[in-house]
Amino acid sequence: MNKLRLLTFLLLAAFFIQSCKKDTVVGTAFTTKPFQANINGTTWAPDTISNTITYSAASQSKVFTLMGTKAQKQIIMTIKLSNAINTPGFVLGTYNVDAASVIINFNTQVNSGGQYVFLPHGTVSAGSGSITVAGVDSVKKQITGTFNFYSRSMAADSTITVDNILGGEFTNLPYTFTSN
Amino acid sequence: MYSNNIKKILLLTVFIALMTVGAKAQVKSYFGFFGGVSNALGDFKSTDYYNNKAGFGKRGLTYGLDGAYYFYKNLGIGASITYQDNGELNLTEANSLAAGYTSSFSADNAAVTGTKRYQTVNILLGPQYTFTKGKFLLDLRASAGILKLFSTPETYVNLYDGDNQIAAFYQKSASSTVLAYSGTAALRYKLSDNVFLTLRGAYLSSQGPSITYQGRTTNTGRLVTRQPFNTINTTIGLNFGL
Secondary structure, eight states: OOOHHHHHHHHHHHHHHHHEEEOOOOEEEEEEOOEEEETTTTOOSEEEEEEEEEETTTTTTTEEEEEEETTEEEEEEEESSOOOOSSSSOOOEEEEEEEEEEEEEEEEEEEEEEEEEEEEBBBBOOOOOEEEEEEEETTTTTEEEEEEEEEEEEEOOOOOOEEEEEEEEEEEEEEEEOOO | OOOHHHHHHHHHHHHHHHHTTTTOOOOOOEEEEEEEEEEHHHHOOOOOTTTOOOOOOOOEEEEEEEEEEEETEEEEEEEEEEEEEEEOOHHHHHHHHHHHHHHHHTTEEEEEEEEOOOOOEEEEEEEEEEEEEEEEEEEEEEEEEEEEEEEOOEEEEEESSSOOOOOOOOEOOOOOHHHEEEEEEEEEESSSSSSSEEEEEEEEOOOBBOOOOOOOOOSSOOOOOOOOOEEEEEEEEEEOOO
């Protein structure tokens, strides 16, 4: 009888221990794509990318243009250098948005007269962001850098909306170089 | 693979039957209980996202009842009922699955919520042959039976801006009964005429349960359709002669 009691106790104890294990675990992961940003708290990695550096002999200027599009959102960044030289590289540095030679547009896709088009969602004013070009491999034609900015828009009822685009990065992103 | 293992069991059974020739004394029938650890093996243990048979099984607690009835000298028929727990997803594995789904679906990010765990009971029956040497007895058993799954890990996958898969989906927990087979070796030490201390190793294999999904709209990425089940349990217990 004692053996049966011991057996019953052991089995019930083990079952009780096992029954208490009801954990929930949440794992997360973010894209490792070479061009991405955090738009209003959500990771965004464009699936359509255009990345160019263009030299103009006529104006002796060089323009870096990076455009990404995905899920009704589009970011276009442009940096224009004056007195540039005709090489496939680009000057490293931090470029603050000045709405003239350093421009960023945050666009969203909207229905305009039956056509879906990308239009600016607010304005990225001078001083409201920056682009850092941290590395350029002019042989492989790859560019690396970061960016962040905010776009401010005002609705018809004067309600102000601010879109925060933070933690933007482009890593070893291939570009095409054009000289004309 | 599965049929090969069945053949091995049949050959082992024939071997055991042949071994009965020349056996001298009748071995006492017994019953008992055991407890120990269950270790996941092979694909069941694997944590590779890209292996659709990977089960993320763990080491866990096992316990149960065991007995054998000897009907001819050293040859008997043994049976066991075993509960075993083979764990649940941990954070590292959930992160790994999330990374895999993010990549497979070209999503911006993914969240994988893991709930439930491997909890099973197997009931197995098969021929047993026992070698005796002094106070030691070595039992060899090949058995087959059923594996009842009370639950398997369930995952809820939430993708953000994924290709071909907009809604979140579940990989559902399974609670079915499937066939299983086992090979067991147990070393018994005679503490007294009717009490034995037993060290036991039991290999268990099954094709496992079918796995279903809810809300999944594409076969892109990791797709588990059946979860193979392979474990080896090492236990200690007491047996009582009848």
